[in-house]
Amino acid sequence: MNIDLTKVRNIGISAHIDSGKTTLTERILYYTNRIHAIHEVRGKDGVGAKMDSMELEKERGITIASAATYTEWKGHQINIIDTPGHVDFTIEVERALRVLDGAVLILCSVGGVQSQSITVTRQMTRYKVPRIIFINKCDRTGANPARVIEQVREKLNLNAVPMQIPIGLEADLEGVVDLVRMKAIYFDGDNGEKVREEEIPDHLKDEAEAAREELLDAASMYSDELMEAALEGNATPELINEAVRRGTLALELAPVYIGSAYKNKGVQPMLDAVNAFLPSPLDIENIAYDLDNDEAEVRTTSDPDDPLVALAFKLEDGRYGQLTYIRTYQGTIKKGDTIVNSRTGKKVKVGRLVRMHADEMEDIEESHSGDIVALFGVDCASGDTFCSGGLNYSMSSMHVPEPVISLAIKPVDNKAQNNMSKALNRFTKEDPTFRTYVDEETGDTIISGMGELHLDVYIERMKREYNAEVEVGAPQVAYRETITQRAEFDYTHKKQTGGSGQFGRVAGYMEPFEEGEYEFVDQIVGGVIPREFISSCDKGFRKAMEKGSLAEAPITGVRVVINDGSSHSVDSSDVAFQQAAIGAFRQGYAKASPVLMEPIMKVSVEGPSEFQGAIMGSLNQRRGMIxxxxxxxxxxxxxAEVPLSEMFGYSTDLRSLTQGKAEFTMEFATYRPVPKNVAEEVIKARQKKDK
Amino acid sequence: MTNTELAGRNPLKIFSTAADGSPVDRRMGLVISRAGLGKTALLVQIALNSIISGKQVVHVSINQNLDKARAWYDDIIRDVAGKDATELIDKVNRNRLIMTFKETGFSRPKLEERLNDLVYQNIIRPAVVVVDGFIFHDACRDILADLRELAAAMDLNLWFSAVSHRDDDRRSAAGVPAPCHEVDDLFDTVILIEPEGDGSKLSLNAVKDETGSVKPGKVLSLDPTTYLVMEG
Known part of the structure; x- marks a missing residue:
């Protein structure tokens, strides 16, 4: 099969939650004949929109995992990734942007530019994704596309150029005026599938002329030919489109379309714009790293005859095993091919190759560079690169934010335990921002992710998809204890309970040790403690350090020096000296001014400057040091540096404090002593628990 | 080295009190030198000196990132405080806040708003603000005059750094080199850093000082690596 790469579009649809992404995608699939009936997101028909394939998404009316789908429009092949709109799922958005060549940014004509649009725009800019804008919901009360365009310019700093003006607004929305061809467009039929072109209504002629002038001014910046033609009054649609395309690909211009997906208006012209202005795989420079050549940067060729380079960007656990979504950057992948995972070096045979249409699939024989398809039964992690023909490339690593919140979970029974392990194994493979580990101190399974909703969704999925019922604990902080001054010890362990007794005396001192967790120094001379029992002392000290006397937290940062002791020829033993060392440690520890330490996180909060005071105040309240x-x-x-124990619930607080416009990341920085009043509370809570 | 010892060897100590030992009433000070002689290091020393003497400091860094500004403090503290560095770094962290701005984003209203935020939120109450990387150009007089007013209104001590150029020999009557020669009246103290002899020392010259804390002319010789007063 020979495909024309200039007619391939890999696009993402991303925007703020509730701005209508899923509805828009549903309409696109309908108009491009991929589906034959329209279902609403929260539809009464119980079917739900095509792209919301997960049960949970249907229930909550939000899109969680991005479903990839393939369609065709006017001779162009379009791969669409529907991306989630909630900030907690931004890894999905980021991953989609990484593999896409262009995007449609949807904005609500009432809500305008909201925080998530700002985040998404920053993400798009990071990945250099050219975009067109669709202002949706123009049928809603309060719709004001002109205001939204202003906001795009001011808040998103994008050169938004209207390509249309609306014919009527709110309940009177009838259609749009195409400023390139100067025609009125109406959408007839039950589902707006019949596009009818008319002359521009008289009352809109002046407005349309003025808007077209604005469009020509903006587009002329990218074409001298257009500028000349415009001056002479004969700018053709071809010249305009070519100039707008140039500006869009240079990320300097964002063409704006308007409509209402729900009311079936304006979707087809937006699809025309995808074909006309968004890049083909040939327009985009993609860089891979050559692992055999010191990770030198290599530009992928997009040539279907070159060796394969493909990126696995999303995994899903389907009904028939693991489904791996890949984007091919060069070469061709065929059923039966053997490809190599460049991270693991493992060879993988391509069993089944499919094109995805939400949760349905179509088997295909091969896929060329620039395409997005899915593989079946291939074991890999998200972000792996597949190569063939001796290449050992890795596509540039994707930006993965660090998890910010952790929760302890406990399976309710044995069956749940097994299922939970399966689920966690799957989720961590699918989603790099979801992590899990077993806390050695508490024995709990800890899950961590990008926010409370993020973790909630996984806990729900565990229950629904894996039948793993878990109890969710309060977030735990791992405290430590340490000493702040030198202290001597001299302890004798003596036990006489019939038979051979126990005897050991250990003396020396302990002092703060900043360079590490623990150091044992043996300064015994003259064999007052026999050589064979020196390691028993070390063992005893280590055991004593497992639980401190303040809050039963592990003790770190202690150097223990032994310089005296005594033994008994019959009663001294390994156990006796271990016990003596434990006693000696406790004796010294009590005198060494022990303190409780807590993990301190380096927190970075990013948001509009108008919220700077509020953000700083919120960190200060949480014992943060700015x-x-x-x-x-x-x-x-x-x-700022903020104690971890104070960071729980911060994502929610920050969101409400900044109208959702700020984001934060945090990572472990160090352990620091807990202030006295807080330490007292922690110790009290621990004592209460022990009772 | 204790804090007191450190304060004793800090080059700017002499500027914090007048000859008779009373506190100096200074609004704006300027450190000027050719590129690479250590303006930032000197500003950091001024900030450290203030923190050690119990004041709080805001460090404004223009066109530089936060980590870089922080690294200046940590490096200088490690150089001079040795084993006690961790403790001092912690003290400095608690009493200093770094703000970075792009050149176009820095103005009196912005700084005033930010400083008020800090005071209002009870985060820090600065007595000294050091501004590193301010671009002195022909039209900066109004901004500086505004900032001087702000310093008076908020009872602040503002210190700036400026880069002079070898081939620009314009100077003010007081001897302040370009690009600050036309705004030197707005500064109470102007210090010029120059290499001394073979470059193994740096000299601090007080080109101008209206506070009476130091006589004009060469004030000190400094170790170019640590910026401490050379001993012996």
Whole structure:
């Protein structure tokens, strides 16, 4: 099969939650004949929109996992990734943007530019994704596309150029005026499938002329030919489209379309714009790293005859095993091919190759560079690169944010235990921002992720898809104890309970040890403690350090020096000296001014500068130490060090404090002593628990 | 080295009190030198000196990132405080806040708003603000005059750094080199850093000082690596 790569579009649809992404995608699939009936997101017909394939998504009316789908429009092949709109799932958005060549940014004509649009725009800019804008919901009361365009310019700093003006608004929305061809467009039929072109209504002629002038001014910046033609009054649609395409691909212009997906208006012209203005795989430079050549940067060729380079960007656990979504950057992948995972070096045979249409699939024989398809039964992790023909490339690593919240979970029974392990194994493979580990101190399974909703969804999925019922605990902080001054010890362990007794005396001192967790120094001379029992002392000290006397937290940062002791020829033993060392440690520890330590996180909060005061206040309230602020283009990053124990619930607080416009990341920085009043509370809570 | 010892060897100590030992009433100070002689290091020393003497400091860094500004403090503290560095770094972290701005984003209203935020939220109450990387150009007089007013209104001590150029020999009557020669009246103290002899020392010259804390002319010789007063 020979495909024309210039007619391939890999696009993402991303925007704020509730701005109508899923509805729009549903309409696209309908108009492109991939589906034959329209279901609403929260439809009464119980079917639900095509792209919301997970039961949970249907129930909550939100899109969680991005479903990839393939369609065709006017001779172009379009791969669409429907991406989630909630900030907790941004890894999905980021991953989609990584493999896409262009995107449609949907904005609500009432809500305008909201925080998630700002985040998504930043993400798109990071991945250099050219975009067109669709202002949706123009049928809603309060719809004001002109205001949204202003906001795009001001808040998103994009050169938004209207390509249409609306014919009527709110309940009177009838259609749009195409400013390139200067025609009125109406959408007839039960589902708006019949596009009817008319002359522009008289009352809109002046407005349309003025808007077209604005469009020509903006587009002329990218074409001298258009500029000349415009001056002479004969700018053709071809010249305009070519100039707009150039500006869009250069990320300097964002063409704006309007409509209402729900009311079946304006979707087809937006699809025309995808074909006309968004890039083909040939327009985009993709860089891979050559692992055999010191990770030198290599530009992938897009040539279907070259060796294969493909990126696995999403995994899903389907009914028939693991489904791996891949984007091919060069070469061709065929059923029966053997390809190599460049991370593991493992060879993999391509068993089944499918094109995805939400949760249905179509078997195909081969897929060429630039395409997005899925593989069946291939074991890999998200972000792996597949190569063939001796290449050993890795596509640039994807930006993966660090998890910010952790919860302890406990299966309710044995069956749940097994299922939970299966589920966790799957989720961590699918989603790099979801992590899990077993806390050695508490024995709990800890899950961590990007926010409370993120973890909630996984707990729900465990229950529904894996039948793993778990109890969710309160977030735990791992405290430590340490000493702050030198203290001597001299302890004798003596036990006489019939038979051979136990005897051992250990003396020396302990002192703070900043360079590590523990150091044992043997300064015994003259064999007062026999050589064979020196390691028993070490063992005893280590055992004593497992639980401190303050909050039963592990003790770290102690150097123990033994320099005296005594033994008994019959009663001394390994156990006796271990016990003596434990006693000696406790004796010294009590005198060494022990303190409770807590994990301190480096927190970085990013949001509009207008919220800087509020952000700093919120960190200060949480015992945070503000290190600094960086301000750029009305955006501020506040860096602080904050105790982990104070960070629970912060994502929710921050969201409400900043109208959802700020985001934060945090990572472990160090352990620091807990302030006295807080330490007292922790110790009290621990004592209460022990009772 | 204790904090007191450190304060004793800090080059700017002499500027914090007048000859008779009373506190100096200074609003704006300027450190000027050719590139690479250590303006930032000197500003950091001024900040450290203030923190050690119990004041709080805001460090404004223009066109530089936060980590870089922080690294200046940590490096200088490690150089001079040795084993006690961790404790001092912690003290400095608690009493200093770094703000970075892009050149176009820095103005009196912005700084005033930010400082008020800090005070209002009870995060830090700065007595000294050091501004590193401010671009002195022909039209900066109004901004500086505004900032001087702000310093008076908020009872602040503001210190700036500026880069002079070898081939630009314009100077003010007081001897302040370009690009600050036309705004030197807005500064109470101007210090010029120059290499001394073979470059193994740096000299601090007080080109101008209206506070009476130091006589104009060469004030000190400094170790170019640690920025401490050279001993012996």
């Amino acid at each position: 290190l600094g602020t960086s301000e750029e283009n009305d955006y501020t990053v506040v860096d």
